[in-house]
Amino acid sequence: MYLGIDIGTSSVKAVLIDAEQRIVASHSEPLTVERPHPGWSEQDPESWIAATSDALDGLAKASPDGLKRVRGIGLSGQMHGATLLDHSDRPLRPCILWNDGRSAEEAAELDADPQFREITGNIVFPGFTAPKLVWVQRHEPKIFGDVAKVLLPKDFVRLWLSGDHASDMSDSAGTAWLDVAKRDWSNDLLVTTHLNRDQMPTLHEGTEQTGKMRSVLASRWGMAQPPVIAGG
Secondary structure, three states, X not given: OEEEEEEOOOEEEEEEEOOXXXXXXXXXXXXXXXXXXXXXOEEOHHHHHHHHXXXXXXXXXXXXXXHHOOOEEEEEEOOOOEEEEOOOOOEOOOEEOOOOOOOHHHHHHHHOOHHHHHHHOOOOOOOOHHHHHHHHHHHOHHHHHOOOEEEOHHHHHHHHHHOOXXXXXXXXXXXXXXXXXXXEEOHHHHHHOOOOHHHOOEEEOOOOXXXXXXXXXXXXXXXXXXXXXXXX
16 A cells, blocks of 8 residues: 655645555645735645644545555655755744745846756746745845755655655756756755755655654554655
């Protein structure tokens, strides 16, 4: 049995799939988007954890035996969101979402630097992660100075599930920091935005294992063995 978890913008969705790729059960929990200013779009990262937990509880009710037999977990979710953590892995501020437009000026500045398109193969859009961090540095310098890790939304849920700071290539390609040729973080682009690779998650292919579910969580849902978690 396999578990898929999608961290969307409007909801968290969880689905159980058997070895023949048939859907056994599914459950969805709503999420709320906060818009404190025109053009802004934010979510509390802890709301993803609460919704994921509730979604798994829903699956446990719908198919208790199925959830107990989960061997692997796949993650997907909304891209680009800047989830900023301190040294204790606590969110420093609400996540700035993919559809937040506050960093339009910062995105234009980064896109004017030829190395961004050359290295990432992408235009730097305001929705991408890198310009959001430049905005935080300029407008919330205290928070920027406390950033220990920058994660994407689904990877914050991964951190809760397994304790790993990890991400996959596909999601990371939307940050404007990934060297797509080397399939690695670009030190040059990170330095340009006043960050370093220690603040980034480890990179994995989508099919690679990034870790296993914490034993305490596996026990909570009656899983015989902690299932492995794929990159996504």
